[in-house]
Amino acid sequence: MRGIIPLVMIACTLLAGSMVTGAIESSDFDAPTVCKGCHAEIYNQWNGSMHSIAYLDPVYLAEEAVASRETKGLTDTYCARCHTPIGVLSGEIPPIGPGNLSEISKKGIQCDFCHSVNKSTGIGNGAFAVSPDGTKRGPYNDSKSPYHGSMFSDIHTKAEFCGMCHEVNHPVTGIPIEETYTEWKEGPYNSTTQCQDCHMTHGITHFEANPGKASEIGPGRDHVYTHYFVGGNAAVTGVMGSEVHQRMAIERLKSAATLELVIAEKDSEAEVMVKVTNSGAGHKLPTGLTEAREVWIEVVATDATGKEIYHTGGLDSDGDVGPDAVMYHVVLGDASGHPTMKVWEAESTLSDNRLLPKETRVEKFNFTISDHVKGPIKVEAKLNYRSASQKFLDELFGKGAVVAPVIEMAGAEGTVEVPDKGVPGFEIFFVLISLLVVAYLLRRGEK
Ligand code: HEC
Ligand code: HEC
Ligand code: HEC
Ligand code: HEC
Ligand code: HEC
Incomplete structure (x- = not known):
């Protein structure tokens, strides 16, 4: 009925x-x-x-x-x-x-x-x-x-x-x-x-x-x-x-928003604050077909050797943005309150956290700097856009058949200095132990 x-x-x-x-x-x-x-x-x-x-x-x-x-x-x-x-x-x-x-x-x-x-x-x-x-x-x-x-x-x-x-x-x-x-x-x-x-x-x-x-x-x-x-x-x-x-369109996306980074470090914990501003769009960001469009923040931290030590907002193997990412979008709900991307089924708006015109929002990201990390750490933040989520495209065209390009709207970079808190000579000590172990194994091999 x-x-x-x-x-x-x-x-x-x-x-x-x-x-x-x-x-x-x-x-x-x-x-x-x-x-x-x-x-x-x-x-x-x-x-x-x-x-x-x-x-x-x-x-x-x-x-x-x-x-x-x-x-x-x-x-x-x-x-x-x-x-x-x-x-x-x-x-x-x-x-x-x-x-x-x-x-x-x-x-x-x-x-x-x-x-x-x-x-x-x-x-x-x-x-x-x-x-x-x-x-x-x-x-x-x-x-x-x-x-x-x-x-x-x-x-x-x-x-x-x-x-x-x-x-x-x-x-x-x-x-x-x-x-x-x-x-x-x-x-x-x-x-x-x-x-x-x-x-x-x-x-x-x-x-x-x-x-x-x-x-x-x-x-x-x-x-x-x-x-x-x-x-x-x-x-x-x-x-x-x-x-x-x-x-x-790419040029327009690149002029719509700005990003700023503030990084603090305390007790082996880095706090990255990303300030995002809808500086150029005369409406919310994103707007239009908002059950499909995605705007989100990606943060990557790498140590001095180029090794990734923190990453949020990347794409997983299905092409989805992880649920932990900060994303600005709309979720519509069907008659039983479940999320739906089929607009004809929409009976409610479950959430809408998009950026208002000229609004600035501060998003916080934390990661631990473990003792063996080689500093300085490079932190890169990006505001990404794509015309449709992978789920939306998969529903219409079949899994993975069509992929929307990810466009970087804005980016910012910063570094975290890693205080030298290791025991002096610790690394040499570690190398020595390794050499001893190798020598021991070699000798066993000779027997
Ligand atoms: C034979 C030439 C010609 C053709 C074909 C033509 N136009 Fe025009 N149109 C003009 C000229 C000349 C002007 C005046 C421009 C001005 O005032 O700066 C004009 C003006 C206009 C204006 C401004 C009207 C206003 O009062 O603000 C519009 C809108 C317009 N045309 C639309 C169209 C459309 C739609 C078509 C196709 C269906 C079309 N035109 C076909 C010559 C043409
Ligand atoms: C008759 C209805 C209609 C009118 C009037 C109209 N639009 Fe559109 N517009 C559309 C539709 C439908 C699309 C989307 C087409 C698609 O995505 O396949 C669109 C697309 C657009 C896009 C591209 C969006 C994107 O994702 O890149 C822009 C920008 C736009 N319209 C601006 C305007 C502006 C500005 C006006 C007023 C001067 C206007 N439109 C008037 C129906 C309309
Ligand atoms: C101050 C400039 C400005 C004004 C005013 C403005 N826009 Fe936009 N619009 C933008 C920018 C920048 C973008 C790209 C960022 C985005 O997608 O929101 C955009 C994007 C769009 C898109 C594509 C959204 C998407 O992601 O699919 C549509 C559609 C659109 N605008 C329609 C309109 C309509 C209709 C109006 C008036 C009611 C309007 N715009 C007023 C700047 C503006
Ligand atoms: C009142 C006018 C209007 C009606 C009715 C409408 N649309 Fe649209 N549609 C638009 C506009 C405007 C856009 C562009 C918005 C944007 O770019 O984000 C659009 C964009 C779209 C897009 C995005 C296309 C792309 O390339 O990204 C799809 C898909 C779409 N509409 C499907 C539908 C379907 C299905 C219906 C009926 C259930 C529908 N529309 C009814 C105005 C309309
Ligand atoms: C989505 C609706 C839309 C479409 C499609 C569209 N126009 Fe227009 N056009 C407008 C609007 C709105 C203005 C006036 C903008 C203003 O004055 O703020 C305009 C202005 C004009 C003018 C006056 C000169 C100018 O550009 O300011 C001419 C001539 C014209 N259009 C011709 C055309 C022709 C030819 C086409 C097709 C190739 C076309 N338009 C397609 C909405 C449209």
Whole structure:
């Protein structure tokens, strides 16, 4: 019974959403290559972005298929509404999968979809309305194009535009699945920096002007917003063959956080304090698909001979980060309170310890310095990121079949001097004993 009520409710919610579809055809929209004719630079920035592959993304397609199977198709239009809005608005979905989609719908989140949005009905779960009437909505109030009508649209210049999709709530239980907009709204950037200022400029963590032309045949502008839409995904951008977007994602991850190390030593015990700051992300770190994304601290200590004497946050033989590591992430719970990575099963948030924007946290790590350790000891700390845990990828693709790269976001180094507390001459004494033993064994061998 418990499982049936939510399913019926999902069905009602989704039917309500799909009622308005049907009146729109995918051919009402122009393909991105049409826009390329006069907006080549913007096209090249968008092409290869996560938006351009939001539907063909193999990780998305794999999870969409599992969700559909396990809910008997109830999630089909719900999920795809944000990943191929034209595919859902035109009624090409359901059924799911690229097989039934027009070429235009396969292009994920694209030029003519975003620039035909004429209204937002709120935040989250794909709260957009579109009007493919040939008029392109954008940031200018004086724009003239020989091909299309132009119109100023306030919402395109605000975080609320992105918030229509970058906020995902379970349609039945209401559990937040992705909350990037709310994290931004409740944080220190809400009055100074829109999503566009970091994700649509060259500044990465702040606004940076990009003077130029919005169209090769248009006037010069003081600032043109870029269309790379780069976040942290250096995995799928790489698999889908866009080196530019992959490199930019790594660069963005490397500017998002800082690490500082303070090391104290007392009574043969080293205490390593790692100060980690979310210095550049306008939302929590990590954000987005947080049941999969992992950000964690790795600390390695090695003695003067290079021997490892302490290690936390390394990967084990299954590719998992050990349970003792300090990790920032979200754990969702199912109906019986067990952790789940299947968002459609989510009924609660079991934990969320992610770093708030601009937050600094101090994490402590201790290890014992035994008497025979040769100093000085080198301590290295890293803040690591990966797009998905091995468990998440194993569930979708089979054990070990797909591995997400680990990207170092920030690092710091320090040393611990080891006080000389051994008995003087102890090592020589030890060598002498060894020699005596060897001599004794040799003589026995002679007999
Ligand atoms: C024949 C050339 C041409 C084609 C094709 C074209 N545009 Fe434009 N577009 C322009 C010019 C010129 C401007 C004016 C640029 C300016 O004002 O700086 C413009 C402006 C815009 C603006 C700004 C509108 C505003 O008021 O802020 C948007 C958005 C836009 N185009 C989107 C698109 C999209 C989406 C496509 C494809 C469906 C497209 N354009 C196809 C020439 C074209
Ligand atoms: C995810 C939605 C989205 C997609 C996809 C998208 N745009 Fe935009 N575009 C925007 C937003 C938002 C702005 C305005 C940003 C601001 O002013 O804060 C914008 C601005 C523009 C402008 C005005 C000049 C500038 O860059 O500031 C043009 C022209 C434009 N886009 C064309 C395109 C073309 C062509 C494509 C496809 C190759 C495209 N857009 C894809 C959201 C999108
Ligand atoms: C129609 C829904 C929609 C709108 C509107 C939208 N996005 Fe997205 N965005 C998505 C989806 C879906 C993905 C993920 C695609 C995937 O991972 O396969 C995504 C991915 C991204 C990524 C890449 C994330 C990563 O992991 O690297 C960034 C950055 C991003 N969007 C920023 C924005 C910004 C900024 C805006 C507003 C100007 C915006 N988006 C508007 C749906 C949307
Ligand atoms: C102050 C700059 C800044 C602002 C403002 C900002 N971001 Fe980000 N964003 C970043 C940085 C840096 C990263 C990379 C670190 C990370 O993954 O959190 C990032 C990452 C992301 C990602 C990828 C997360 C992941 O790991 O999968 C998405 C999606 C995203 N941002 C969307 C948004 C949206 C939507 C908004 C507005 C509501 C926004 N961002 C506002 C800087 C910013
Ligand atoms: C309200 C819009 C929305 C809905 C509904 C939605 N998503 Fe997404 N999805 C996004 C955004 C935005 C991102 C990018 C966040 C990030 O990069 O961390 C994303 C990212 C993903 C990713 C990550 C892909 C990658 O390459 O890392 C997967 C997988 C995914 N979604 C699956 C689903 C499934 C399955 C459903 C339905 C149960 C669903 N989504 C429903 C907006 C949505």
